[in-house]
Amino acid sequence: MEYLPNLVFVLALALGIGLFVRNAKKIIRNIKLGRPVDVSQDRAQRWGNMARIALGQSKMVVRPVAGLMHILVYVGFVVINLEVLEIILDGILGTHRLFAFMGPAYDVLIASFEILALLVIVGVAVFWIRRNILKLLRFHKAEMKGWPKKDANLILYIEFVLMLLFLTMNAADQQLQHLGAEPYVRAGSFPVSGFLLPLLEGLSVPALIYIERLAWWLHILGILGFLNYLYYSKHLHIILAFPNTYFGRTRPQGAFDNLESVTREVKLMMDPNVDPFAATANPAAGVPAKFGASDVMDLNRVQLLAAYTCTECGRCTSECPANQTGKKLSPRKIMMDTRDRLEEVGRNMDANKGEFIADGKQLLDHYITREELWACTTCNACVQACPVSIDPLSIIMDMRRFLVMEQSAAPSDLNNMMGNMENNGAPWPFNQMDRLNWAQENQ
Ligand code: SF4
Ligand code: SF4
Numbered sequence: 001m002e003y004l005p006n007l008v009f010v011l012a013l014a015l016g017i018g019l020f021v022r023n024a025k026k027i028i029r030n031i032k033l034g035r036p037v038d039v040s041q042d043r044a045q046r047w048g049n050m051a052r053i054a055l056g057q058s059k060m061v062v063r064p065v066a067g068l069m070h071i072l073v074y075v076g077f078v079v080i081n082l083e084v085l086e087i088i089l090d091g092i093l094g095t096h097r098l099f100a101f102m103g104p105a106y107d108v109l110i111a112s113f114e115i116l117a118l119l120v121i122v123g124v125a126v127f128w129i130r131r132n133i134l135k136l137l138r139f140h141k142a143e144m145k146g147w148p149k150k151d152a153n154l155i156l157y158i159e160f161v162l163m164l165l166f167l168t169m170n171a172a173d174q175q176l177q178h179l180g181a182e183p184y185v186r187a188g189s190f191p192v193s194g195f196l197l198p199l200l201e202g203l204s205v206p207a208l209i210y211i212e213r214l215a216w217w218l219h220i221l222g223i224l225g226f227l228n229y230l231y232y233s234k235h236l237h238i239i240l241a242f243p244n245t246y247f248g249r250t251r252p253q254g255a256f257d258n259l260e261s262v263t264r265e266v267k268l269m270m271d272p273n274v275d276p277f278a279a280t281a282n283p284a285a286g287v288p289a290k291f292g293a294s295d296v297m298d299l300n301r302v303q304l305l306a307a308y309t310c311t312e313c314g315r316c317t318s319e320c321p322a323n324q325t326g327k328k329l330s331p332r333k334i335m336m337d338t339r340d341r342l343e344e345v346g347r348n349m350d351a352n353k354g355e356f357i358a359d360g361k362q363l364l365d366h367y368i369t370r371e372e373l374w375a376c377t378t379c380n381a382c383v384q385a386c387p388v389s390i391d392p393l394s395i396i397m398d399m400r401r402f403l404v405m406e407q408s409a410a411p412s413d414l415n416n417m418m419g420n421m422e423n424n425g426a427p428w429p430f431n432q433m434d435r436l437n438w439a440q441e442n443q
Contacts, residue, residue: 009091009220016224023231027308030346033356034301042250049389054245059387063315066130073123074238076116077159080166083113087220097173100187110188114170117163118192124156124163131156138314141323143333148234148312155235158226165219171196172212181205184212240309241388247302248389253380256397259291292402295362296342299398306390307338316382316392322375329375331382331392337367338395364399373399374411 039046052058057074061067086099100106131139131152139152170193176184200208230236237244267274293299296307316331317323323330341363349356364370376396383391403409410418417427425432 003094006092006094012221012224013088013091016221016227019228020231023228026346026350027231027236029349030342031301031304031308033297033342033345034299034304037300037302039247039302045250046246046248049248049250050242050246053248053387053389054241057387059389062385062387065126069123069126072116072119073127073159076120076123076163077238079116080113080120080163081223083109083166084220084223087216091220096183097185097187100185106187107189110170111191114167114190114192117166120163121160124160128153128156138318141314141317141330141332143330143336144312144314148336151233151235152312154229155233158222158229162219162222162226165215165222167193167196169212169215169219171200172208172215175200175203176205176208176212179205179208181209234310234312237309237311237388240305241311244302244305244309245389247305249302249383249391249394253383257394259401290402291405292400293395293398294364294402294406296338296345297356298402299338299395303338303391303395303398304342307335307342309388310335310339310390311388312336313387315385315387316390319381319385321377321379321381327372327375328369329372331396334368334372334392334395335390338363341367364402368399370403370409373403376400 057067057071060070086097089098090096097106099109102109130136139149144152170188170190173184173188174190174193175197177186200211203211230239290298296304310332312332312335314332317333320329320331341361344359344361345356348359373396376393378393378397380393383393386392400410404414404418408415416429420427420429424430426435
């Protein structure tokens with residue numbers, strides 16, 4: 001019986017981590033459904049991007065209030081979770097405040113954890129007010145109804161409760177230290193939870209131990225639960241922002257990817273120096289099975305990783321000129337739809353022993369409409385605005401490429417223009433031979 005709490009703790013820990021690993025494997029499997037992409041170039045730049053954008057939060061502070069609050073919550077949450085290491089070791093070994101031997105350094109650590117916990121509570125409160133009282137427009141667009149709204153608020157509530165449990169645990173511990181109860185050795189400095197002491201005054205030692213243990217258990221179980229909630233939440237970005245900023249684009253934003261096979265054909269047509277026999281020696285090389293993307297499997301792995309990384313912050317949508325002028329397009333919705341469809345494909349595979357069975361659906365039309373795709377001006381404002389280096393435009397362009405090259409389904413104005421490019425080498429409906437007619441007319 002003496003070791004029962006340790007046993008329960010180890011089982012809870014194993015279950016929490018086991019479920020997390022299972023979900024992480026699913027995410028990796030789903031991302032691998034995408035096309036491989038070469039990210040071996042620009043390593044130094046990629047590491048720099050990750051350090052600056054994900055770790056340094058450099059793009060968050062473009063909007064100072066949200067940026068500062070986000071940094072507080074992020075740093076606070078990460079640093080306080082260092083304390084989880086002590087909790088885990090205490091839970092496994094049956095000790096109490098294992099790191100107390102650090103003396104003054106331990107006091108400084110606990111004090112800084114408490115101050116950060118308070119700052120997290122302030123940050124969470126500001127976020128909640130912005131979302132629910134001030135009702136910032138970008139948090140109330142059409143794609144944010146239902147689960148995305150609930151998810152955003154649930155994250156705030158969980159973080160608030162976890163911080164409150166941490167402070168309650170410390171306050172009860174502090175009171176037990178004052179009363180000289182075993183095994184509550186004098187350790188730690190409590191600049192924030194000290195203010196909760198009046199609430200605990202007069203309580204007996206057993207009652208205080210009950211409160212301290214309850215807060216301790218709920219805190220660690222809450223963290224394990226939150227770890228597994230990430231899979232279902234936009235909060236996954238606290239992990240995926242790092243790989244996403246590493247794998248994000250390093251080329252200038254205006255540079256579009258060309259299809260190698262198409263480039264070769266165009267060169268054959270336009271460049272007199274290209275040897276046509278050399279170019280057609282292996283005509284199948286580089287010819288994709290399908291041009292562009294109509295479903296998630298046609299996108300590349302970086303795009304699918306980005307879909308899981310999207311924080312649903314809506315900065316992209318609030319900068320999007322198409323959205324601002326009342327068009328149906330929202331780049332945030334493009335990312336959310338991509339994730340939803342990818343999850344649907346993943347569930348299909350789970351239900352069919354790892355194999356995807358055609359379900360008569362696809363990303364195009366069933367999630368993202370043609371109207372949305374053609375509303376994009378390709379301005380890159382969404383890419384510039386994204387705080388975690390997501391490129392919604394690349395998905396839009398790949399889906400447009402499918403419409404144009406596989407279905408010839410571009411809007412008629414574009415089809416006319418492209419027909420002219422093909423026939424006349426220019427977007428206008430005039431023969432190349434007539435190009436200089438204007439000079440004659442003015443004579
Ligand atoms: S590139 Fe397209 S989706 Fe992105 S901001 Fe511009 S118009 Fe909107
Ligand atoms: S794509 Fe980027 S800017 Fe847009 S909602 Fe997602 S994280 Fe925010």
